[in-house]
């Protein structure tokens with residue numbers, strides 16, 4: 464562009480008008496931001512609570528933490544600096560006192576916070592995790608509970624055995640060839656296969672064939688979508704129309720939903736075998752024991768199954784990865800665990816029975832300690848007060864968002880002395896048991912606690928026992944603490960997405 468045309472553009476009245484509109488808009492935004500900051504700092508009901516300066520005036524503070532995978536770390540640091548009740552958003556308080564856990568999550572004065580849980584919807588519908596209305600949630604939970612009961616899991620147990628055996632057989636073959644193994648993807652495939660099988664009555668075969676399933680890219684597209692939706696809620700409706708990476712994520716979730724609905728339709732037509740689907744499908748070809756009063760549409764069932772997959776596959780996979788990380792950094796613990804397992808399970812290569820696993824103190828201590836030190840649901844579970852109330856002796860005005868994050872509560876020094884250290888032996892001592900139980904909440908508590916706990920405990924117990932019964936293992940020297948940093952996106956996983964091990968089959 465020449466100098467002459469630049470000058471004439473500057474003199475164009477339309478350009479002049481547009482520039483004035485932009486400047487006016489900017490001034491308006493500035494005035495509005497300043498007024499809202501002044502209100503937050505000097506007039507807001509939470510003005511007297513301490514907190515990071517940016518957090519006191521804007522949700523940007525926590526949103527930035529989200530995008531860096533460090534939100535829980537930042538909140539934890541804020542508790543260290545400002546105390547046990549911190550203002551982490553203009554209208555949000557974080558609590559670090561274990562006494563506050565039940566006061567919040569067992570109380571009917573608090574309901575799930577809207578923007579956070581609305582963003583967690585999968586494709587335009589509510590499902591168990593995202594419901595805010597306690598009555599609607601209770602009804603849905605009742606419908607799904609039997610599918611997740613211990614009896615249902617016992618019925619499903621042989622399917623877990625088959626998958627664990629397939630995975631460990633592949634690993635055995637690699638040890639014979641002398642290779643190191645990055646177990647990260649394998650363990651995620653196992654988590655995916657297990658929940659997919661329970662939810663959709665089909666074994667997708669990732670561990671059997673040692674490869675990803677075709678829907679996995681769509682399945683993984685959901686996580687970025689909920690972060691985008693939290694930032695910009697209109698994306699829930701219009702995200703699929705956005706070009707590029709952002710839109711691709713929304714389109715991926717849409718494809719996954721269609722895929723899931725097709726499977727449900729087939730299941731209705733052909734009948735189902737897994738205890739979970741039997742409970743939710745009530746059709747002429749469905750089981751006699753399905754609740755006759757309630758029937759869900761294919762779309763609702765698909766959302767529940769997809770929700771179960773998001774809740775249940777990465778969480779157990781990540782926990783097992785950290786079980787390996789914890790144990791293999793402490794060879795003495797691994798050795799004692801192997802002794803316990805050898806005494807309980809004479810057959811090295813059979814997958815251990817769950818009921819026997821529940822009676823093995825060190826095995827259960829290892830799992831508890833990993834869920835404590837490396838909680839996969841690491842972040843705040845936000846709730847909104849529907850009336851004025853009191854939490855841990857602190858007055859909380861109606862409308863305030865409150866929450867507790869497992870990352871902080873699980874590092875409580877009174878309940879867990881020397882809390883940074885992964886130390887399963889703390890669970891074997893009688894002393895301090897009540898304090899530990901109060902502050903240990905990896906599955907949350909109250910009516911919204913994890914519905915998949917029976918499956919998670921079964922999978923983790925059997926997998927950990929089968930692994931340490933079969934292998935002597937060590938961590939590859941290339942792995943660092945930074946690789947294993949808990950990267951927080953509501954649920955956490957190792958930042959490097961890898962764990963490289965060397966395995967050797969045990970002698971007997």
Ligand code: HEM
Nearest residue numbers: 591592774775778779840844905906907911913914915919
């Ligand atoms: C180590 C494994 C697991 C951990 C640590 C875990 C943790 C949690 C936590 C903390 C919550 C409460 C979330 C909130 O209030 O926002 C939750 C809810 C939930 N979890 Fe899990 N979970 C695990 C495994 C599973 C499995 C295996 C499934 C299903 C296959 C599952 C399905 C769900 C569902 C559907 C909810 C929503 C429950 C409701 O709102 O009524 N989770 N989980």
